[in-house]
Amino acid sequence: MRLQKFVDRLPIMDTLKPRRKDEKSTYYEVELKEVRQKLHRDLRPTRLWGYNGSFPGPTIEAEEGENIQVKWMNKLPDRHILPIDRSIHNVAHQPEVRTVTHLHGSVTEPESDGYPEAWFTRDFRQVGPAFEKEVYEYPNIQRATTLWYHDHAMGITRLNVYAGLVGMYLIRGKREKAMDLPTGKYEVPLVITDRSFEEDGSLSYPTQPDDAGENLPNPSIVPAFNGDTILVNGKVWPYQEVEPRKYRFRILNASNTRTYRLSLDSGQPIYQIGSDGGLLSKTIKQEELAIAPAERMDVIIDFSKHKDSRIVLKNDLGPDAAPEDETDEVMEWRVNLPLSGKDDSRIPAYLSTIPSLRKNNIRTIRNLSLSGSEDEYGRPLLLLDGRMWDDPITEKPGLGDTEIWAIRNLTNFPHPIHIHLVQFQVIDRQPFDLELYNEDGRLLFTGPPVAPEQNELGWKDTISAPSGQITRVIAKFEPFTGDYVWHCHILEHEDYDMMRPFTVRRPKE
Structure with a gap:
């Protein structure tokens, strides 16, 4: 279907209003609802799912250190609007419509992280094996930044996100406000x-x-x-x-x-x-x-x-x-609007200080792989370190440990890798002979380590790991303990089966 370009005005998402606010916390309620939304002048309204009935959902704004509480309420129908593969992740024995929201990039306790098995159905009638609480808490104990929230339910994340369950979340900070950026x-x-x-x-x-x-x-x-x-x-x-x-x-x-x-x-x-x-x-x-x-x-x-x-x-x-x-x-x-006043905003040369994690005591270096195989039907089966989701947990950093993860991409295409809980730093990438490695397991580097791009030198939670390269990142696992996940953020890969749990251990565990 060919649609004419540039005939619809860019919408700006509403900013979510809290239900209540006091010195301890700001409380929101968000309903996940079905909606019909007009996406183009020449398209009939499209059946979608949206947070508060809109795609994208409303923008949530928080201040650094502000404790935010959100009750994500599933009000969706019992039948999905997209085709569900029931052959993966025991989906055939689970409710057809399940949701759990993940605030991507947030430093959050595991109970509020949106663990894939912490799903729930309409009005919390059924809950997944990892479900712990109805109201999620986001302490915002991190730098001012751009986060986003989206569905993360096991085995159907690609469908729920494609149906419309996405929204933006902004953390504001004093330093940013003092920099005369456009506002x-x-x-x-x-x-x-x-x-x-x-x-x-x-x-x-x-x-x-x-x-x-x-x-x-x-x-x-x-x-x-x-x-x-x-x-x-x-x-x-x-x-x-x-x-x-x-x-x-x-x-x-x-x-x-x-x-x-x-x-x-x-x-x-x-x-x-x-x-x-x-x-x-x-x-x-x-x-x-x-x-x-x-x-x-x-x-x-x-x-x-x-x-x-x-x-x-x-x-x-x-x-x-x-x-x-x-x-x-x-x-x-x-660029056709009259200038409403003098533009006093600026583009600063210097922005912030980012201390290097490489000065920390490195407790562990993990060599991890991104690999491809086939399932019993001959379909591509992409894995992290050769393991399925249900295999025993192998990554168990201790609370406060700084680790280097060396991610070796053995497939023929790049994967955006996301690690929950932490913001990490990219160390370098190094190319190797992929064909030789896949033949007999020999690791032959074909060039020296390459520094990350200039715009990868800040704090990251998602990074592209190119084919035939080892991408090294460094992270300090704090301030919470418990179960989190790391995965490819190509959602079709994440759902099957390029996602693994990891556990941040308490000291002496």
Whole structure:
């Protein structure tokens, strides 16, 4: 289905209002509801699931150190709107519609982290084996940054997120407020997703892989999915009218599989000031932004020299892109509004201090692999360190331990790896002979370690691990103990079976 670009105005998500607030905490209630939402001028309303009945959900804002409580209330129907593969993770014996919300990038106790088996059904009628509490607590004991919340239910995360269960969460801080960055209506969240649609406007998602055999379950999970249409803030290829001045954009890649390579067709730079874990140490002038699923980038774009221009946010599809692929564009800015006042905002050169974790006492170096195999149906089965979700836990850092995780990608494509609880730092990447390793297990490096990109030098919770390379990250596991997870954030991979639990141990355990 071909839809005309840049005919719908960019929506801005509402900021969630608390039910009550006192000195100890701020309390919110959020209902997960089915909704029909118009995503494009020429599309009939699409049946979706949304937090508080909107896609994306409302933005939650918190101050550093503010204790936030959220009751996530499942009000969804008992039947799913997308095809469920019942052959994985005992899904056949579980309720069809289950949800559990994960605040991605949050430093949170395990009971509020959105553990995949802590799911619950409508009105908490049924709960999963790891379910512990109805009201989640987010202490926000971390730097001001851009987080996001999304569903994390075991075996159906890809479907629940694709149905619309995503939203943005901002932590504010005093330092950030004192830096004269663009604020108010000049600070804009951009939640980028991709979707495909049927002629009637409904979501289109494959029931089986393209090369499905006769014995494959139907429906069956697919190894990856890229939609043919790009949405921003829940609108297909929208436009935004802006003034000739500086704007701050909080960019989130909330797509299931797709990585974006973003640039401006005007040729002007994008100034990146922050990443997953908040402000970088210095502003980076970028010609292109590569952003994998679940990554966030905090940027400033200066429209002051582009009055009466139209500027398109482009997505580089690479040299092998099909001519008919229209996902090479994301949205359009129209610099046609009059300047409402003097622009006193600035693009600081220096932003923050980021102490290196490499100065810590390194307790453990873990050599971990990303590998591929096949299941009994011949489907791709992607694993972390060769283990399934249900295998015994092998990663057990102690509380306060600093560890290096060396992630060896033995597959033919990159994986965005997310570790819950912690913000980590990227040390380096080193290429090796992948073909030789897969032949006989010999590790032959083909080049020296390569330092991370400049915009990867801040705090991260999700990092792209390229094929045929070892990606090394360092993290300090604190301040909570208990069970968490690490996984690939390509959601089709996460659901089957590229996710593993890890446990942060109490001292002397």
